[in-house]
Amino acid sequence: MEFNLGGQLINLDERVDGTSVQPGAGTVREAFRFTEKERNFDIAGDYELGLGKGRLKLIGLYRFEHSPAIDSFIVDRDVGGRSGERFRQAADESESILRSEYSWRTAGGTDWQVALEGAYNKLDVDAEFAQLQPDGNFLPIVFGGEQTKVEEKRGEASLTWGRALASNLTAQLNLGAEYSELASSGPGGLTRRFVRPKGKLALAWKVGPKTTINWHIQRRVDQLDFFDFASSVDVANNNGNIGNGQLVPPIVNRTELELVQDMGRWGNASVAAAYAYAQDLVDQIPLSPTTEGRGNLPPAHLYRISSKATLLLDPLGWKGARINSDVTWRRNRVRDPLTSLWRDQSEGQEYVVDVNLRHDIPGSNLAWGAGYFDERYSPNVRLNAIEHEYTGGAFVTAFIEHKNVAGFTVKASYRNLANEREGFDRTVFVDRRDGPVAFSESRQRRFGRYIQLTVTGTI
Template structure:
């Protein structure tokens, strides 16, 4: 039985911001006069969102025509580095690895938002930002006199044949206590999902051997308690403190039954459990120094994550067999970063940044086989203990200015030093010095047309778990650890055209190309083993189009269509055949379309969505695996914007009956030889209801 792998991808996103970071800090308790937009920014005020009856800043930003919101926490990588999300709050990036833009905005009430500016990232003194960026500016003194505000989001789901999900949601309270902004939050990203259906196994000639009936259930609870403190002192200095702790309890169970010619009735049982805890504490302090501002940032994060995989087979003829793989991983990250920014009299923005980080991964693993007495006996597999350490430092210089009234530029030059030590298979100590950087232009061709362009050399980070050996007990596969891995480098360029269509909406299209060195994929480690390793040079292509079409000019008042479509190809050299192919499990395309109609003169809105994506096959040296969906994911919803002061949205999901598909061909030896057997499955998960309740107290 093939283990279930679930992938969800979210399309990347655009948003915007304002001039120097310190220029947007509100002072005093009375709302200040709203300044005029700077540098051709598009300005959205609360009045522009009245018909949507927004409860939070997130509700408002989501309704800005032409883009979605970037998710993730500074790229999800180790270290802080440059900004990667396209949302700023009061002109400042969200310098946290545990709070992404969407989460931060959901904790700000709509009444606290003064306005939202959409500007070009290249015009900002925030390294890393390109394209459109949203700067959410809060009302001056927000929270100082109106007490504590509590925001609630509750999102239960009811699925067929699956346990009901009542525990997904968040409650957060924010306000000022004695001049200090305080935010407390309890959030649980709970999931209850599953699917069921037949899996067919064929021999090497394509003849059906048997059909296995399967059922999979996947449950998770991730309660996180966090606190954030922020204060601006009388002399204009600012400090922030963030801390949080989380438990993650994950459970997966896939069972299958079949009648096989040689074994009679066969029952198979795969189980996965993980009980993780993690915590983090971080903060920053910003002060005036000389002609600029100095910001000091620190962070410490720790994660303890033990998991156990087991796969047991009961045969009517042949008895019971089974395997178990368990692993306990301790990860830690320590970061210190300093940024000094200033603006010259001539209008040039400068920033110097230094960052140091120390990262560790300590893995203890065990592979064991089931014994006749029901116990598991450990078996040596060569990856029982792996420790990875990285000492990394980075220095960068950023320059930005207007080259003409309608043309702004930003140049970032940087270099990083990394010392990487691994004690697993093939482990050794190595050091790297890698230059990187980015040059971006934003050209306002006309009042409604903008062209954004950048060229970048990016140094990606390695997954430390690729240094450790692992065993996939459900599929009978394994990966050897690879101590020879080097970080990938991507040299890329992107050209984006952005068009404001006035009363018709907003649209953009972007073309990107990248040349990647040392991408990580499956490679041979020896004549008989394989694992994660580096590939020769690869070519990356992407076309993305996004837009919002407002239907009011057609007479359909209050209706809009959002579209986000991406096509990509990542072409790599196959390490086995030396032929060009798509990168394993690379995204081929994603199409995300939605319709929303806010009925004028009422509190009712309705609409629907269409989502579809495809991935290229995943290639091991002895197998080809393809994950796919059968049909698109279609939803419909109805929303009431004021039920006892709450917005209530009921969604009916998977109307088109999408199924999860997985095909696998396993070869006798390598995949350039004969096929030993193949499997094909399609599991359905039915239609289901989701309720979303949001509001403030």
């Protein structure tokens, strides 16, 4: 039997001040404030026992999160006076899951598993949008998303079969179905019920003593972000989303081919290519002639090429040293709901490069190393703007670690050695994105180098 209990207290406080000189307004001072005080905890456990010819495993999970947040944006102009807006939101999220798995093996070497799962997920959102008044107080303005409640009751059943088809070929087949009842009380809220089949067929072919080819084809049902059902306001960029009660879960029909190579004392490496035909992906869509929000897209095409490798440096005489790499390239091509042209999915990952060096010094509890991380995401494409958040340069770190300080592992990291910057570019259009440009902006922010100290272990 295993039991886990975890919790977090997270206090976020962000402040951005800016001063500029603008035609017709003189000196303009902008002040953005964001605060969030998140409290969350989770309880999970599982219990396994022998039953008949197999084993029964029972799994339970409960997670709760309370996260009140406030955004405010105030502008002072020499000509035009003061204006400001505030968006306040308090969200309570909970997730409850009960799952049972019964597994057994036949005399002929076939593995079977039957699994049943039930879940209840809930989101409660209370929100307020307010405008700054001449007396310095904020006056609430009706925006249609003051209260949103989303509930999901989900049940799932699956059957898994697996066995060796030959001495060097194994197969696994999973067939399942998911039933869900989704209810929302926010904008356009309603109750709907879905039955969605899903499954996966996987083959592993050991071509040679050190070479394996893995292939699978899968139909996957993804989960929705319940916050997409709720309306929100971005006070800093003067836009927002209307909640959409018509959202349906995305379905991804995916296949992947992977080559895995064992390089013996040099380590191992793998390369994989994947393609998916995705239905009902969630992105920005028009909800009326003047509003937008999160909604489902027409079928899309997703591509991925990735490689993972571990290079052991012992054969070169550097005992205890290794290099780990994880490189991925993606393209998520979706049909734009405004122009009907193909484009990249909003804020979809384009690539990630993660390379790390680690040296565990032989005969000691000391280790040191360095890391290189770089990633890029596609722009966020709204109906009246294109927003692109990105990093300038790579995130480089160095660390030293001691694996036994009073029974704990203590690690000190010196981070952002290459002075990575945060960038943001935005183009705003007069009306819709297929019309003339109103204005554009570009900024980069440095956040400098810093030291991080982590202590891990068990009590």
